Amino acid sequence: DTTNNDVERVPLKASDNEENALFIVDEAQLLSDSYYRSIDLIFGSGYLLKDFLKFANLSQTKRKIIFIGDPYQLHNGNEEESPLRLDYLNNAYDLKASSFLLLDKPEFSHVISEGLRCANAMKSEMYNSLLFSMNEQFESIPKDAIPGHIESMLDNPLKEHVLTYTNEDAQRINLWIKSSILRNGEDLASSDLLSFHNNIATLNSDDPFAKPKKIYNGEFATIVNVSEQTLTEIVYVKKDTAPVELHFRQVKLQLSTTQEVVDVLSFENFRTSSKPELSEEVRLAYIILLHQQIKNLSEQHPFEGSIELQACQADNAYQELMTERNNLEEQLKRGERVKTRLDKVGVEIRKLEREAKQKYKHKLKMELLNNPSSPYYKYKNAAMLRFAWAMTVHRSVAYSFDRVLINTDQGSNRGKNNHAYFQWLYTAIGRANKKVTLINYEPITPFAKVELKDAPSGSKMKEVFFQSAHPDQQQRLADFQEYFTSMVSTYDLKVENIEHNNWQERYFLLGASGSKIILNIAYDGKGNFKAPALLKSDPSEFGVEVMATLRKKAILKKFAFNANRWREAAYEIIANKLDKKDVHIEGLLQNNYHDILKCYQADSSLEVELWYGGNGLFSKVIPRYYTETTIWDT
Numbered sequence: 001d002t003t004n005n006d007v008e009r010v011p012l013k014a015s016d017n018e019e020n021a022l023f024i025v026d027e028a029q030l031l032s033d034s035y036y037r038s039i040d041l042i043f044g045s046g047y048l049l050k051d052f053l054k055f056a057n058l059s060q061t062k063r064k065i066i067f068i069g070d071p072y073q074l075h076n077g078n079e080e081e082s083p084l085r086l087d088y089l090n091n092a093y094d095l096k097a098s099s100f101l102l103l104d105k106p107e108f109s110h111v112i113s114e115g116l117r118c119a120n121a122m123k124s125e126m127y128n129s130l131l132f133s134m135n136e137q138f139e140s141i142p143k144d145a146i147p148g149h150i151e152s153m154l155d156n157p158l159k160e161h162v163l164t165y166t167n168e169d170a171q172r173i174n175l176w177i178k179s180s181i182l183r184n185g186e187d188l189a190s191s192d193l194l195s196f197h198n199n200i201a202t203l204n205s206d207d208p209f210a211k212p213k214k215i216y217n218g219e220f221a222t223i224v225n226v227s228e229q230t231l232t233e234i235v236y237v238k239k240d241t242a243p244v245e246l247h248f249r250q251v252k253l254q255l256s257t258t259q260e261v262v263d264v265l266s267f268e269n270f271r272t273s274s275k276p277e278l279s280e281e282v283r284l285a286y287i288i289l290l291h292q293q294i295k296n297l298s299e300q301h302p303f304e305g306s307i308e309l310q311a312c313q314a315d316n317a318y319q320e321l322m323t324e325r326n327n328l329e330e331q332l333k334r335g336e337r338v339k340t341r342l343d344k345v346g347v348e349i350r351k352l353e354r355e356a357k358q359k360y361k362h363k364l365k366m367e368l369l370n371n372p373s374s375p376y377y378k379y380k381n382a383a384m385l386r387f388a389w390a391m392t393v394h395r396s397v398a399y400s401f402d403r404v405l406i407n408t409d410q411g412s413n414r415g416k417n418n419h420a421y422f423q424w425l426y427t428a429i430g431r432a433n434k435k436v437t438l439i440n441y442e443p444i445t446p447f448a449k450v451e452l453k454d455a456p457s458g459s460k461m462k463e464v465f466f467q468s469a470h471p472d473q474q475q476r477l478a479d480f481q482e483y484f485t486s487m488v489s490t491y492d493l494k495v496e497n498i499e500h501n502n503w504q505e506r507y508f509l510l511g512a513s514g515s516k517i518i519l520n521i522a523y524d525g526k527g528n529f530k531a532p533a534l535l536k537s538d539p540s541e542f543g544v545e546v547m548a549t550l551r552k553k554a555i556l557k558k559f560a561f562n563a564n565r566w567r568e569a570a571y572e573i574i575a576n577k578l579d580k581k582d583v584h585i586e587g588l589l590q591n592n593y594h595d596i597l598k599c600y601q602a603d604s605s606l607e608v609e610l611w612y613g614g615n616g617l618f619s620k621v622i623p624r625y626y627t628e629t630t631i632w633d634t
Helices: 048-056 086-093 110-124 143-153 167-182 280-300 307-314 316-333 339-369 375-380 419-429 473-489 540-551 565-579 629-633
Strands: 008-010 022-025 041-043 064-067 138-141 160-164 193-196 200-202 213-215 220-226 231-235 244-255 261-267 385-387 390-392 401-407 432-439 494-501 504-510 516-522 533-538 584-591 594-601 604-612 618-626
Touching (some): 110 138, 110 432, 143 160, 143 401, 143 432, 160 167, 167 385, 167 390, 200 261, 213 261, 231 280, 244 280, 261 385, 280 339, 307 316, 307 339, 316 339, 339 375, 401 419, 516 540, 533 540, 565 584, 565 594, 594 629, 604 629, 618 629
Parallel strands (some): 022 064, 138 432, 160 390, 401 432
Antiparallel strands (some): 193 220, 193 385, 200 213, 220 244, 231 244, 494 504, 504 516, 516 533, 584 594, 594 604, 604 618
């Protein structure tokens, strides 16, 4: 009964806003219908979005709501139950909702521009590439530079922060800062930065007549001094099991927002745990400890003599039930069949008495809560504190800092080529106003997991001028047109017209001086296109010149004809890198899940297969044929 029912519920108030009020909710991705309650407190129903919509009362008023949020940032709760999801608002609340996409502003700052790389990847659902452009506002640092950057960060601990993926990482970094940089051990020490993880009320140590100071979840404070003594409470949660020890410690803090000095009781079980949470055993013990304080007061002022019970017994409804019960008991003694009704009346009487007892217990709780000298007040307002130089990205969503240092490594068991990683990193970058410093950063490329196999087949493939792997014939023709148009443009030739005939394309080209040529390109049902054949030219020598030019080895640098845009970008990167080593791509043949690049260097040639998957990553690179090993080695 103690653990399940000793929960205070803060009721939802009715809105007193105007009939046509407009509510604007910013950062709406932090609002959802995921259930939330603290250890012994529930606001409304515990479902924030549901309660807000009930408060706004849209159905019976002319009020409207505008939710403004970033759907690509981390959400607070289930993304499926977010107000940014039109389908959820329509289905769950029968609301007529519409959405508008606000324009990104990459020119606003370099930090925003780089962060939008993550957002754009999520929009396209392609997570195979993430290459940041580094400068003074957006940087990546090596491991040996980390201590120096962290040490300089400590000069502005409220403006600069380390962000991590797990709570364990944050705790480990915080303890490392204390032991390796501050050199003040792992325990609480003067000037340590802490953050609150609960809402409490505390007294101002400099003004005994002041009202209790409210401190809210997320506030920062630094330690002025800390007690050497620990207060321990022994609580038995279950019979025949070892008791639970709850540890508390007096700490004097200076609040970072107001510079006020306050005394708080640190809940040490929370502060020293690997995660910022209480184990279930400790949570139950804490609730029992609070309930015990109420029980102690109830023994001094029993319910049987309370005003609440007296008021209940004086109520007309209660007296009528008592009279009816007495009459039914007399009837039962006479053998009349009234047992069912008697039981029902007994249930209604006990219900009224139970309600009176709840009012009585609530009165005792409020009496203790309003008495700063009571043990209940002291324990109820125990501060759940954590070291705060580093925190998780999930916790940081309510903050913004001038600079953030992001540990981009989430651990060996988590991949990076997915929506979750890009969303996490995008949110982390969004915490910075001026500067981002990446730690353990490795660029994400389509070649990150590629396997190189030097196993040539030894035979050169059949010559094909162009190949398209697209299953649709019309798209194959479009691919060839884009490839051929791009190719001839490098020779100052323009495609003037195209005739589509059965299994052949007829291209009409125009030279810079007005010369004309007609070429015929045959193709088959497998997407293979033969080399162009000359049909007619004016003047004739122009045709000879063009055909000689087309027979030369090309140098491909653009691959817009590729079936996938991510492969287009990848091949452009390869081409640029190879060009620097005098290796050139002359052809690209496309197949399902693998392409063939035809390359050359002086008199050497190479044909290489690049295998890829639906995840946008290359898996294998295998040479089919090369004339000399040097070109493959290059």
